[in-house]
Amino acid sequence: MTNLDEVRRSALPLAGPGDLTPLLERVGEARFVLIGEATHGTHEFYAWRAELTRRLITEKGFGFVAVEGDWPDCERVDRAVTTGADPYEALYSFERWPTFMWANEEVVAFCRRLRDWNAGRPPGERCGFHGLDVYSLWDSLRAIRRYAAAHLPERMGTVMEALYCFESYGHDPQQYGLATRLVPDTCEDEVVRLLSELGGDAFGVRQNAEVVAGAERYYRAMVRGGPDSWNIRDVHMADTLDRLAGHHQAKGVVWAHNTHVGDARATDMAAAGMTNLGQLVRERHREDAVLVGFGTHRGTVVAAGRWGDRHHVMRVPPARPASLEAFLHEALPGQDALFLVPPPGLRAGWYDEPMGHRAIGVVYHPERERWGNYVPTVVGRRYDAFLWLDETRAVHPLHGEPWGDVEPETYPTAM
Template sequence: MAATADGGAPRTLDRIRADALPLTGADSLDPLLDHIGDARYVLVGEASHGTTGFYRWRALLTRRLIEEKGFSFVAVEGDWPDCQALHCAVTAAPGAPSDPVEVLENFDRWPTWMWANAEVATFSRWLRDYNTTVRPAQPVGFFGLDVYSLWESLRAVLAHLQEHVPDQVEAALEAYRCFEPYAADPESYAMATRLVPSGCEREVLSLLTRLRSRAGAGRTADRSLADFAARQNAEVLAGAERYYRSVIGGGSEAWNIRDNHMADTLDRLMEHHGPEAKAVVWAHNTHVGDARATDMADVGMVNLGQLVRERHDAEGVILVGFSSYQGSVIAAPHWAGPPRVMTVPPAREGSIEHLLHLALADRPLTERSVEDGRALFLLPPGHRSGLPVDGGSEWLWRQLEHRAVGVVYDPRRERWGNYVPTVLGERYDALLHLDHSEALTPLPSAPVGEGEEATWPSGV
């Protein structure tokens, strides 16, 4: 779809200025906290995986949700096994490192900088301190929603069964033997399924069925994280097997498998934490912002934000996006390549980012309501319910281009790529705009590792 704009007409810019609330520190998030109210689901995005401002403001918001509204856990666009290790560190589980950064430095799946970076290190240390001093009886968790960790999850299931349920080990070994010829290489497995379309599906589903039955039988008697994690690793194994089997064909199927898996994992986490649980989710805008407000819907794609709204809107769902006009980002020039700090050029004319830049930079400094181009936009109550909306904010209801930067990035593609046609007022409930942004700082000892291919947009 082609994006439309009025070229930044004075009336539109004036309205954007009127809608903008200043972002100057943690206290300036008060209007957003009021907007969130009693919602049980708050999904917080990012316009790239490599921008420090997105991570910093997301962490500030999450800290306030935990401290003031009692949120139960943080669930992120990361692997379950790695994030479970970080969960153990931030909850001071026996045997876990006392410094969560030790865990982050062992994250070895490319792109390691997504989680092994200075901002996540700061947040994870704060979370451990909060859990041990304020909420030791009900610590706030940290979990991964993603689907990529096929081999890591298979090994984790096997180890759990060998220690706790030896009579179920043979089912895990059948799955292990099926995957063994592919030497932990998802591309080899995906290619092999072109000849044998079912792949290892039978073995995986047999294992998953056994673990689901065990989880159902012990739901009231045993809610331990170890048993939950074993079942979740089996769910990851099943989701990853489907994902890699479908990714070779391209199209929307693999993307939809991945986001449905993330939504299902979030549901399981909420059930595990009980009826009063509240979740904060960290993921890219492309997963958080409702896909129905973008051209993703035109090609049959769904995403996490859409699914959570569809399943849980009555319980309160708030989707928060980010944007930035220019600056720098850490990304790679090609898949599994070394991370580099890259310049993010000024946003394309007529895009959401461009309009916000014009509006926030057009006023003399002494008259600005927004300091340094940092602004918060809250969508009007009832904006998705068909109720009348203030007609002066029509810029929120036009389709405009909205930048999305993945872990693979080439600034030269800005002329024709990196933008998602978006109706902002339908995609999010709030937007945080940082006019200028800076690249993340990776942890110095984090390994580069290798990565798995992801669906469009590349690397989100």
């Protein structure tokens, strides 16, 4: 049997929501399902991820969704979906570039369905929507200040010390990182005191303090280069996921890029000294974690040509030869498919063969496909399931990108 025949025999149909049933059976009683995306701007990735999540919530009892987004922004969405408000305004208010990752019609549709699901359930059983990421240093500091002013006036001194420390470097966290590279003074002590004093308070304010601490470490590491800033970010996301599971006392779904969801040990990331969220969740929770990846051969995507530029729809060219995407397209031209690892009742050697696997970030240059955008991957070790969508379309953003200086969300990796 050729490898192409193995692909055809191991491929399960993927045409409608009912075709996800084998994947739900694979999930079983797992506590965490991490669902990826090969780009941040593809309609089908968002739509299938939303449908899988809907079934996990309604059929498997999952109690929260945690996304590769900022905590304060996502808390506005959480309030909307758990109180009955329209989540459109909360999503439209996302301002940090690239807004199209979450301020898009696909996420609005999912969140409205989540709101409707929650409306029929008591408050303690409603499904939450939260951000895992580390970038919202200033928004989290301001949220802490507002909370302390209203509820913890005795701790305002500690809060303001941290705020004043960061303000002394301006409002650009990259400048903070650059400055601390040149001189030994940092805001680390102020952040440690902030964490210590807020550690026993309401979950949201504690999490904002964790974001400030993570961001302070991240921006100091970022200017040094190397894998440390990536690792700080993904460890923060894994820690946040664990805190959310404890807070909700529930199972959780994660939405993030394949580069965060797929196990780093099955790629060249491990050799570069990098870990990621998928690896950490597997190490911490073993059989309680299911990792789901996505891929496409060609189509369109929303992205930008440079960091901070306005997004637009770009053509995704056919995958380069010898890649995972080219291989699956050759085996299943024009077809979509679901793959489980290992395939039920079959042996499929192609799962264990290293191949380049396309990864498109918010910054994308289609003309550079020959040299970049591919991560060496053993797909059967990187994921527990893989959704293959042969041709895909761009996501539908709610609005254009703001101009001016913005705090980077996924700089410098764009993933």
